[in-house]
Amino acid sequence: xxxxxxxxxxxxxxxxxxxxxxxxxxxxxxxxxxxxxxxxxxxxxxxxxxxxxxxxxxxxxxxxxxxxxxxxxxxxxxxxxxxxxxxxxxxxxxxxxxxxxxxxxxxxxxxxxxxxxxxxxxxxxxxxxxxxxxxxxxxxxxxxxxxxxxxxxxxxxxxxxxxxxxxxxxxxxxxxxxxxxxxxxxxxxxxxxxxxxxxxxxxxxxxxxxxxxxxxxxxxxxxxxxxxxxxxxxxxxxxxxxxxxxxxxxxxxxxxxx
Numbered sequence: 386x387x388x389x390x391x392x393x394x395x396x397x398x399x400x401x402x403x404x405x406x407x408x409x410x411x412x413x414x415x416x417x418x419x420x421x422x423x424x425x426x427x428x429x430x431x432x433x434x435x436x437x438x439x440x441x442x443x444x445x446x447x448x449x450x451x452x453x454x455x456x457x458x459x460x461x462x463x464x465x466x467x468x469x470x471x472x473x474x475x476x477x478x479x480x481x482x483x484x485x486x487x488x489x490x491x492x493x494x495x496x497x498x499x500x501x502x503x504x505x506x507x508x509x510x511x512x513x514x515x516x517x518x519x520x521x522x523x524x525x526x527x528x529x530x531x532x533x534x535x536x537x538x539x540x541x542x543x544x545x546x547x548x549x550x551x552x553x554x555x556x557x558x559x560x561x562x563x564x565x566x567x568x569x570x571x572x573x574x575x576x577x578x579x580x581x582x583x584x585x586x587x588x589x590x591x592x593x594x595x596x597x598x599x600x601x602x603x604x605x606x607x608x609x610x611x612x613x614x615x616x617x618x619x620x621x622x623x624x625x626x627x628x629x630x631x632x633x634x635x636x637x638x639x640x641x642x643x
Contacts, residue, residue, distance in 0.1 A: 387420030
């Protein structure tokens with residue numbers, strides 16, 4: 386279980402806001418988590434991550450992932466360096482080409498920086514099922530070390546080709562939109578967890594996240610939150626019993642019936 390920052394880290398760098406996000410990050414690392422995912426297109430999020438680190442959070446256990454989202458080699462290199470500066474990190478753990486924008490150009494720069502020790506891993510991302518065919522083509526052509534895609538009980542298209550291909554190619558997988566922008570919670574509003582799920586999940590959030598991370602291709606899921614109690618609940622999905630294939634099928638059928 387990791388931490389997404391879209392919207393929720395786009396805040397003013399006041400002492401109160403930074404202290405709150407420091408608490409969230411320390412909950413993550415305290416439970417053994419490490420991944421924080423961000424992007425230059427997430428407004429102030431990278432700067433806020435840097436402010437959290439400057440406020441005293443230990444950088445060592447963190448796996449910081451960001452993205453490049455522009456056109457052209459020079460603009461991409463400038464953007465990636467700015468990301469490193471904003472986040473107070475000489476080394477970026479994962480640099481991803483955001484939404485397949487100018488993929489060939491940016492991956493070339495990323496891989497050059499990898500050889501120099503400035504970036505650890507490379508990746509490509511998208512967040513819509515309509516882009517999965519293009520993503521598959523890029524996976525075959527460029528063999529990235531990571532992909533980041535949308536996958537949840539409400540958006541299961543990645544099961545068809547993308548996730549199996551990632552397994553075949555040995556590509557790590559980050560999952561965005563795990564709650565389908567809140568749709569999953571709206572679909573279950575006012576409902577208690579079904580009895581069959583009570584041995585694996587203590588909340589709907591854990592139900593949704595465990596479905597994702599129990600897929601054998603998935604490396605990490607990155608729900609975004611600005612609330613410590615939600616962070617703690619999300620992290621609970623990384624512990625306890627995990628759904629086996631028959632349980633995953635039952636979870637999917639139950640959600641589809643709502």
